[in-house]
Every structure is written in C-alpha cells, then in structure tokens.
Amino acid sequence: MxxxxxxxxxxxxxxxxxxxxxxxxxxxxxxxxxxxxxxxxxxxxxxxxxxxxxxxxxxxxxxxxxxxxxxxxxxxxxxxxxxxxxxxxxxxxxxxxxxxxxxxxxxxxxxxxxxxxxxxxxxxxxxxxxxxIEKIKENRIIKKQQKQLERKERPPIEQEQEGAIRYDLGHNHMFLRFYDSTMNNMYNAKLIRAMQFSQKIVIDCGYHEHMTKRENINCAKQLMLLFAENRAHDDPFDIHYCNLKKDAELEDYMHRFIPTMYDPEFPLNAHESSYLDLFPKENLVYLTPHCRQELTEFDHDATYIIGGIVDKINNEPVSMAKAKREGLKMAKLPLDQYLHWGSGSGKSLTLNQVLSIMLDIRMTGDWNHALRHVPKRKIMQDDEFAMINQRKNPWQSSRERNYTQQSVSNNYNRKTPPGDQIAP
Incomplete structure (x- = not known):
C-alpha cells in the first residue's frame, strides 16, 4: 500500500x-x-x-x-x-x-x-x-572557491635577495612533484605486470541472487577496496572477477564505484563466464569458512577462489555447497588456530581483509604476520584471556596463571604455527 x-x-x-x-x-x-x-x-x-x-x-x-x-x-x-x-x-x-x-x-x-x-x-x-549528501557537495564546492579566492588575494612574497631561489610551496624547489595521474599510471603498470607474471586469484561474483540490495551495495564497496588494496601491494595478484553478469545488481553497483572498469586500457579482468572455463579444475581451491580443511601452507601453483558474498542476513553455507557441487577442493583460513576470538564478536571477515591476508601469506609465509589484518575488536587480548582462565580454574596459583598467560602470548607472537618444532 x-x-x-x-x-x-x-x-x-x-x-x-x-x-x-x-x-x-x-x-x-x-x-x-x-x-x-x-x-x-x-x-x-x-x-x-x-x-x-x-x-x-x-x-x-x-x-x-x-x-x-x-x-x-x-x-x-x-x-x-x-x-x-x-x-x-x-x-x-x-x-x-x-x-x-x-x-x-x-x-x-x-x-x-x-x-x-x-x-x-x-x-x-x-x-x-x-x-x-547534496549539502555536503555544495559545501565542498564553496570551500574550494573560497580557497581559490584566498590564494588569489594572497600578497606576493618578496625575495630577500635578488636572484635567490625559493623552495617553499608555490615556488621552485629541488624535488619533482608526483601528481595523482602519475601514481595511477604506476599502480596500473604494476597490475599489468601482474597479469603477465603473477599468481591468479578468482573472485566469484555469482551470489547476487542470495543477497539483498544493501548486501549487494556493501559487497560492491568491498570489491572496490579489494581492488585498491591489491593494486597498492608490492606484489599484487592477477584478480579475475568471474560470474559477473551484466544485468546483475552487484555488477551495476560495482560499475558505479569503478566507472572505468570496462575501459580497454584499465587493468581489470571481468568475466561473465565461470572460472571452470578459464582455469584448470585441478588447480582450483575454493576458500570457504564452512569447510573443515584448514589452509596450513600457501600453494603458489594453486588458483584460489574467494566467494564474493556478504551474508549478514543469510548465513547458509552457499559457497561450500557450490564448491561441493562443482567438485572443487576446499580450504579455510586457520583463524581458530592462531586467534582467540572475543565474546560477542563474529568470525566473519570482509573481502578486502581476506585478500590482504592472502597477499601477506604469499609474500612472507607467516600466518601471525598475515592475520594482522583481522580487526583488533574481534580478538581477545592477553589479559582478558587470562581472566577467563582464572574463572575456569579458580584454584590456579598466580604463578601458574602468569606462566599460562606468557605461554599464550608467546604462542600468538611466534612465527611458527603451534605444534611445529623450531630447528636448533
């Protein structure tokens, strides 16, 4: 009505x-x-x-x-x-x-x-x-015009000595200026080099029907941040957006956030076809949080698939069901092995956080370093973990509690996963 x-x-x-x-x-x-x-x-x-x-x-x-x-x-x-x-x-x-x-x-x-x-x-x-939103844009234009007027009305600075060179803002200086267009060209050149020589990674964009309008907008924003963080990395992936249908709602919002995504000179791979038609099936590994197999070691020959879905309302394991239906290998990030989750915080990560973790684990091989992209608000701190242990074991002495807290801190900060032995 x-x-x-x-x-x-x-x-x-x-x-x-x-x-x-x-x-x-x-x-x-x-x-x-x-x-x-x-x-x-x-x-x-x-x-x-x-x-x-x-x-x-x-x-x-x-x-x-x-x-x-x-x-x-x-x-x-x-x-x-x-x-x-x-x-x-x-x-x-x-x-x-x-x-x-x-x-x-x-x-x-x-x-x-x-x-x-x-x-x-x-x-x-x-x-x-x-x-x-309209008033915010109008205020930006007004402030920009005011700055231009102030710059024009600013009196010229007199030189102290005749023929001396001034190195302050607006005058000659000894360094070259890097414009935004120059930085953009550098980042795009880095992605073009990654398309030729770097490892492939797939973003599965075929979940637009399982998301609401708000979730599609959030997913498109995360895909934009994912592209930006990959482009700024020292050794970026060659990202392929597969199952990105032209008439889908996700593709519409993504095109709004990245208007140049379909330009022939823009380094972005968007495919309407499936990843099964582009890459060999034996090399595909689907990253889904609902499976049991953990990704303990990074495989540089594999092509990892990240499901492009934001499931705030629908928490069904649709990515695992899709991987099983297609007969693909599955793995999940070893979050529970390295992190102590706080109470009331979910274990879900955004798409750009998952890609940042994959970039760091490929470069360093250190999960403790790669998992630094997990937000701190989701992780339980050492003092909080020791307090929970004290409630569980009220008869434990203070010396034992300090030893337990120190061992937990060392286990979290060391560079080898728990259970592995360090060679002397």
Missing part, C-alpha cells in the same frame, strides 16, 4: 475549493507564486496561522521526460500514478521547509528507491539522506 501524505490531500482540497490552478510538480519551479489568505472562503478548514500553501503556474514548471518516466516506472500505470503522488508529496514537504533535495539533483535511481518505500517515514528518511 502506497500511503498518501495528509498534507498532499490538504493542498489538493484547498486548491480545488479556492479555484486555484494546481499541477503535479516534477521539478522545482523557477518562481513560486505565494497564494495569500487561501483560507478566507473556507470556514470549515482551520489551519495554524503560520502555515502557507504555494501554487505555481504551469508555464514555470519543468516536467520529467517520457523516457525518464518510462525508465522509472517501467510503463506501469500504477507506478506512474504513484510517481505523480510522490512528486506532489515531495513538493509539499519542500514548501513546508522540510529537508528535501532539489529536483535537479534527483536521479532516476533516487526516484526508483522512493517508489520502493511503502511508508511516509521511510521516504522522509531517504529524502533527508539525499538532502544531506
């Missing part, structure tokens, strides 16, 4: 009874004509004296194009009617002084999101969010 705001009904009723021209707003009018004392001939309707209603002439209103309306509603008559009601409700909120973004800043996806919300509270919260 699409609830119509009461203010919209009031505005339509007033305009009808006062023989005032009213129209459905599609964009913000250039001039708003204030109708004064619209309640003189309406004795039955009592409104507070501070409330004023506005009407606009049809000649000053900019309408949405038919292509935009069709893209928003899909040609459905019910959706078109809801869109008209929504436009009227949005304009009423704007006239009341509520935080509503300007229609010129409203995009097609914003109207689609508003149409999907069934309650007025949800729509107002989303409009308030868009309003804040």
């Amino acid at each position: 699409f609830n119509l705001s009461r203010n919209c009904n009031k505005l339509v009723t007033i305009c009808k009874l006062s023989s005032c021209n009213y129209t459905i707003f599609t964009k913000l009018p250039k001039k708003l004509v204030e109708t004064q004392n619209v309640t003189k001939n309406l004795p039955l309707l009592q409104f507070p004296p501070k409330i004023r209603f506005y009407c606009s002439s049809e000649s000053d209103i900019h309408t949405l194009t038919d292509e935009e309306i069709t893209e928003i509603t899909g040609g459905d008559e019910d959706q078109i009617h809801k869109l008209k009601v929504l436009l009227l409700e949005t304009e009423v909120l704007r006239q009341e002084g509520k935080p509503v973004p300007s229609p010129a800043k409203m995009k097609v996806e914003h109207w689609k999101e508003l149409l999907s919300k069934e309650t007025r509270t949800g729509r107002r919260k989303y409009l308030d969010f868009l309003f804040k």
Whole structure:
C-alpha cells in the first residue's frame, strides 16, 4: 500500500475549493507564486496561522521526460500514478521547509528507491539522506572557491635577495612533484605486470541472487577496496572477477564505484563466464569458512577462489555447497588456530581483509604476520584471556596463571604455527 501524505490531500482540497490552478510538480519551479489568505472562503478548514500553501503556474514548471518516466516506472500505470503522488508529496514537504533535495539533483535511481518505500517515514528518511549528501557537495564546492579566492588575494612574497631561489610551496624547489595521474599510471603498470607474471586469484561474483540490495551495495564497496588494496601491494595478484553478469545488481553497483572498469586500457579482468572455463579444475581451491580443511601452507601453483558474498542476513553455507557441487577442493583460513576470538564478536571477515591476508601469506609465509589484518575488536587480548582462565580454574596459583598467560602470548607472537618444532 502506497500511503498518501495528509498534507498532499490538504493542498489538493484547498486548491480545488479556492479555484486555484494546481499541477503535479516534477521539478522545482523557477518562481513560486505565494497564494495569500487561501483560507478566507473556507470556514470549515482551520489551519495554524503560520502555515502557507504555494501554487505555481504551469508555464514555470519543468516536467520529467517520457523516457525518464518510462525508465522509472517501467510503463506501469500504477507506478506512474504513484510517481505523480510522490512528486506532489515531495513538493509539499519542500514548501513546508522540510529537508528535501532539489529536483535537479534527483536521479532516476533516487526516484526508483522512493517508489520502493511503502511508508511516509521511510521516504522522509531517504529524502533527508539525499538532502544531506547534496549539502555536503555544495559545501565542498564553496570551500574550494573560497580557497581559490584566498590564494588569489594572497600578497606576493618578496625575495630577500635578488636572484635567490625559493623552495617553499608555490615556488621552485629541488624535488619533482608526483601528481595523482602519475601514481595511477604506476599502480596500473604494476597490475599489468601482474597479469603477465603473477599468481591468479578468482573472485566469484555469482551470489547476487542470495543477497539483498544493501548486501549487494556493501559487497560492491568491498570489491572496490579489494581492488585498491591489491593494486597498492608490492606484489599484487592477477584478480579475475568471474560470474559477473551484466544485468546483475552487484555488477551495476560495482560499475558505479569503478566507472572505468570496462575501459580497454584499465587493468581489470571481468568475466561473465565461470572460472571452470578459464582455469584448470585441478588447480582450483575454493576458500570457504564452512569447510573443515584448514589452509596450513600457501600453494603458489594453486588458483584460489574467494566467494564474493556478504551474508549478514543469510548465513547458509552457499559457497561450500557450490564448491561441493562443482567438485572443487576446499580450504579455510586457520583463524581458530592462531586467534582467540572475543565474546560477542563474529568470525566473519570482509573481502578486502581476506585478500590482504592472502597477499601477506604469499609474500612472507607467516600466518601471525598475515592475520594482522583481522580487526583488533574481534580478538581477545592477553589479559582478558587470562581472566577467563582464572574463572575456569579458580584454584590456579598466580604463578601458574602468569606462566599460562606468557605461554599464550608467546604462542600468538611466534612465527611458527603451534605444534611445529623450531630447528636448533
């Protein structure tokens, strides 16, 4: 059910009874004509004296194009009617002084999101969010213009000696300046070299149907951070995004976060096909947290697969089921062997954290060093672990507790996994 705001009904009723021209707003009018004392001939309707209603002439209103309306509603008559009601409700909120973004800043996806919300509270919260984003962007532009004016009004610095070279900001200096474009070219060249000689790693993007809209957005953000962290590493992987369907919701959000991902010169491998069609099956190892086999040693000849899924709501082992169905080898990170998890913290890691762990374990072979990317809030500290042991063993002496705490700390900080012997 699409609830119509009461203010919209009031505005339509007033305009009808006062023989005032009213129209459905599609964009913000250039001039708003204030109708004064619209309640003189309406004795039955009592409104507070501070409330004023506005009407606009049809000649000053900019309408949405038919292509935009069709893209928003899909040609459905019910959706078109809801869109008209929504436009009227949005304009009423704007006239009341509520935080509503300007229609010129409203995009097609914003109207689609508003149409999907069934309650007025949800729509107002989303409009308030868009309003804040718009004002943040406007403030950035204003600050940038102010800095430019201050830079122009700044008086020139007089040289102390004639012909002397100044090395401060804005003058000549002895070092070359590295621009962002130069850094970008360096990182891209590093990825191009990784495509030729580095180890392959696969991101399985075929779980978009198992995620909600919010989870797809979070997954796309994590994939963007994953690409950035891999690009900044000294020895990056050659990442392949497989099962990335063009019409999928995940691909749409990922394309928004990485607009140049389909450019021919951009070093990103995106495939709609499966990884089974690109790599030999005997070399594939699926990393899933639901299996029993732990990844004790990193195999430099294997092609590891990371499941591109954010499962905050659905915690079913879909990645393990997919690996079993395809007959692939499975492994999980040895988190329980090296870490003591804190109470109330989940064992889930983001996609970019998993890739950072794989980058470090490939370079160093040290799990204690690689697992430093696990957030500290999820790990139990030594004093907390000793306190839990004290509760479990209340008759343990302080000397034994100190020895246990020291052994736990040494076991966590040493470079060899527990159970392995250090050669003399």
